[in-house]
Amino acid sequence: MTISPQQATEALIDIERAQRRAFVLRGYEVGAPYFLLWGLVWLVGYGLTDLYPARAGWTWVILSLGGAFGGYLIDRAATAKGLVAQDGWRYLAALGAIFAFMFLTFAIMQPRESAQFGAFPALLVALLYVLAGIWMGARWVFAGIIVGGLTIAGYGLLHEHFNLWMAVVGGGTLISTGFWFRKA
Numbered sequence: 001m002t003i004s005p006q007q008a009t010e011a012l013i014d015i016e017r018a019q020r021r022a023f024v025l026r027g028y029e030v031g032a033p034y035f036l037l038w039g040l041v042w043l044v045g046y047g048l049t050d051l052y053p054a055r056a057g058w059t060w061v062i063l064s065l066g067g068a069f070g071g072y073l074i075d076r077a078a079t080a081k082g083l084v085a086q087d088g089w090r091y092l093a094a095l096g097a098i099f100a101f102m103f104l105t106f107a108i109m110q111p112r113e114s115a116q117f118g119a120f121p122a123l124l125v126a127l128l129y130v131l132a133g134i135w136m137g138a139r140w141v142f143a144g145i146i147v148g149g150l151t152i153a154g155y156g157l158l159h160e161h162f163n164l165w166m167a168v169v170g171g172g173t174l175i176s177t178g179f180w181f182r183k184a
Contacts, residue, residue: 039174046167
């Protein structure tokens with residue numbers, strides 16, 4: 001049986017679509033545990049910042065290091081399962097660059113209040129999710145828009161309780177997104 005050039009072209013297009021869909025679904029599968037992990041970090045970090053603002057700096061240092069280590073372990077597990085073809089050092093290097101950028105931005109801009117300190121990393125994360133989604137799938141974009149929108153809403157409407165807002169709504173959004181990604 002021979003196929004026409006039109007049928008061959010259609011078959012190749014179908015194969016390309018299937019490959020793209022598999023890539024997107026793999027990205028959701030790989031991303032889900034990170035959303036769950038960092039959602040918990042946000043829940044605890046912003047919550048403790050609201051309860052103990054004087055200890056916020058050390059709270060975030062400890063939680064960020066714990067989150068980085070947890071993410072490294074997630075990355076190693078994904079590599080061992082063959083879900084990704086990389087080592088955990090890339091994850092740690094990316095986090096190091098992000099943390100350095102935030103630290104240097106805080107040093108230059110010198111935010112004056114807790115809500116400003118808390119809003120910037122959340123907005124940066126929202127941007128990173130949107131940028132990732134441009135390549136990895138619409139759910140990433142949607143997650144970034146939701147996190148960014150909720151951050152702005154909390155900053156503007158609940159300024160006095162911004163950290164509590166981010167603990168519940170920000171952390172909750174990341175956790176919910178992690179479960180949503182797992183069902184993709």
